[in-house]
């Protein structure tokens with residue numbers, strides 16, 4: 001999860017910055033004051049032509065669910081957390097609590113959510129289930145979910161070999177979640193493959209591709225392989241040995257995460273699991289995978305934060321190059337996000353006048369530490385965050401949903417796409 005170097009760094013880095021001036025007139029913080037009547041409003045149902053991106057707040061790791069313009073569905077991560085175990089191992093850090101509550105498992109809550117927002121015609125299967133990397137907060141609920149709803153195809157970073165940068169089947173032999181994942185993918189009814197880096201066709205619309213020529217998904221990264229930006233060609237950014245020698249025979253899942261760029265007309269969206277970007281501080285140069293990623297991704301309208309906004313990610317080059325209007329932080333720990341990450345995000349130069357930051361689940365202790373100016377620069381601190389891109393791909397909206405009632409807490413936008 002964190003290397004020792006980074007934990008030391010946490011104590012060293014302490015940057016404090018106040019101030020953020022959003023110029024987006026229709027997205028002021030007053031909108032967060034909702035009334036009960038407002039919360040009874042629901043998000044209108046998905047319709048053909050919309051690209052809906054649901055950042056689901058389970059309080060238990062990451063899960064993002066996409067309904068593409070023709071109804072093709074994709075789940076990017078389905079995490080779960082052992083809150084008690086985590087807090088014991090990493091005390092005094094705190095993890096968030098299950099959301100809406102612990103009456104169901106995270107997998108059951110995810111299923112409830114997915115059934116709720118998916119049109120009936122597309123509810124039988126999740127067409128694509130992607131796992132960014134093999135950490136429980138990204139795939140711990142996948143097996144439970146798979147018992148309830150079939151996956152058309154599972155895509156991970158390393159199947160079928162599962163040997164980068166070490167033999168995962170033996171290295172993770174005592175990891176219950178990984179072992180149950182192996183059971184899932186060895187079922188002959190389940191189709192599983194690795195992400196083909198550089199490809200713009202592996203992930204595609206399955207129902208009516210010709211109707212939406214402006215929609216595409218470019219596979220940016222998996223393991224140490226990164227798209228070059230030219231055709232489908234790729235480069236190897238580091239070797240297995242680079243990583244295992246730095247970690248003295250061990251390895252780190254985070255910099256191996258998948259990354260995707262999803263485009264619809266002028267709208268671009270980036271997601272990259274727990275990819276890392278810190279430079280210096282005794283870290284090897286390859287630890288910064290964000291810089292080569294950012295070079296080929298370019299400007300986007302919306303990005304999620306790599307590694308939950310942890311201080312070892314979201315470097316300055318990444319922020320400046322992606323230059324997002326909207327940032328989605330998927331949080332579950334009291335040290336998410338790192339304060340210096342937050343500062344990089346709120347700092348706006350002349351070309352970066354728009355930047356609205358939304359959090360799925362800010363831990364109360366984070367706010368206790370960082371103070372009111374931290375809170376004031378968020379459009380929303382808690383809730384499901386839904387991006388809805390309009391059929392022309394020129395504009396999009398952000399909706400915040402209450403986790404329990406699925407009522408609409410707030411609406412932001414329209415945002416113009418570049």
Ligand SMILES: [Zn+2]
Nearest residue numbers: 135137274307
């Ligand atoms: Zn994570």
Ligand SMILES: [Zn+2]
Nearest residue numbers: 135253254274
């Ligand atoms: Zn991770």
